[in-house]
Amino acid sequence: MSSVIRSREFLLAIIIAVSFFIYFPYFIESPKPITDIESWLVSTTVVIASFAVMVSLYTMTRREVMRVTKRVKGWPYSLLMIGLAWFMIIVGVTLGKDAVAFRFCADSFILPGDATIYAILVFYMTSAAARTFKVRDLESLLLLLGAFFVLMQQAPLGEYLFPWFGPIGSWLVNNLAMAASRVFTISATLGGIVLAIRLLAGKEMAMVGLIARREKD
Numbered sequence: 001m002s003s004v005i006r007s008r009e010f011l012l013a014i015i016i017a018v019s020f021f022i023y024f025p026y027f028i029e030s031p032k033p034i035t036d037i038e039s040w041l042v043s044t045t046v047v048i049a050s051f052a053v054m055v056s057l058y059t060m061t062r063r064e065v066m067r068v069t070k071r072v073k074g075w076p077y078s079l080l081m082i083g084l085a086w087f088m089i090i091v092g093v094t095l096g097k098d099a100v101a102f103r104f105c106a107d108s109f110i111l112p113g114d115a116t117i118y119a120i121l122v123f124y125m126t127s128a129a130a131r132t133f134k135v136r137d138l139e140s141l142l143l144l145l146g147a148f149f150v151l152m153q154q155a156p157l158g159e160y161l162f163p164w165f166g167p168i169g170s171w172l173v174n175n176l177a178m179a180a181s182r183v184f185t186i187s188a189t190l191g192g193i194v195l196a197i198r199l200l201a202g203k204e205m206a207m208v209g210l211i212a213r214r215e216k217d
Contacts, residue, residue: 012202019200060085084109146172 021037024030030038064078084105091102133144152158153169 012200016200019196057085057089146176150177 018041021034021041025035025038061082064082067078068075068082088102088105091099091105095102097103129147133140133147135141135144149165149168150172152162152165153173159166159169
C-alpha cells in the first residue's frame with residue numbers, strides 16, 4: 001500500500017484532481033458539489049499555510065535562542081526579536097490587533113523597520129542605476145533619458161521646477177512603460193501555462209519535490 005501511495009502515478013493523479021477542482025469552477029460554471037470541493041481545498045490551503053507560519057515561528061525562535069545562549073555577535077538583537085515577536089503574537093491573539101500595546105509595537109518597531117528597509121533599497125537601486133545607465137550606444141542613451149524624465153516627474157520638486165517634465169514622464173509611463181509591462185505580464189502568463197501543462201503531464205515532478213531532478217525527461 002505504501003508503495004502505491006508513494007508512486008509517481010498516484011502523486012500525479014492527486015495533482016491532476018486538485019488542479020481540476022480548483023481551475024475548472026473558475027472558468028466554467030460548475031455544479032454545487034464541485035464548488036464545495038473547491039471551497040474545501042482553498043480552506044485547507046489556508047489551514048496548511050497557518051501551520052507553515054507556526055513552523056517558521058518555531059524555527060525562528062529556536063535559531064535566535066541558540067544565538068542568545070552562545071552569545072554570538074549581535075545576540076541582543078536576537079533577544080529583542082524573540083521578545084517582540086512573541087509579545088505581539090500573545091497580545092494580538094488575546095486582545096486583538098486594535099489593542100494599544102499591539103498598535104504601539106507596530107508603530108514603534110514594525111513601521112520604522114519597513115521604512116529602513118526601503119531606504120536601504122534606495123541606495124542599492126541607485127548604485128545599480130549608476131552602473132546600468134552608462135551611455136555606450138544609442139539604446140543606452142534612450143534608456144538614460146527615459147529614466148531621467150520619469151525620475152524627475154516622480155521627484156517632489158522635479159515637476160514643480162520644470163513643469164514640462166510632467167507630460168513627458170506621464171507619456172513614457174502610460175505608453176512605453178505600460179507596453180513593456182504588458183509584454184512581461186503576457187510572457188509570465190504563457191510561461192505559467194506551459195509550466196502547468198508540463199506539471200500535469202508529469203514532466204516537472206521535481207518542481208514539487210516528489211522525485212529527484214533528472215538530467216533528461
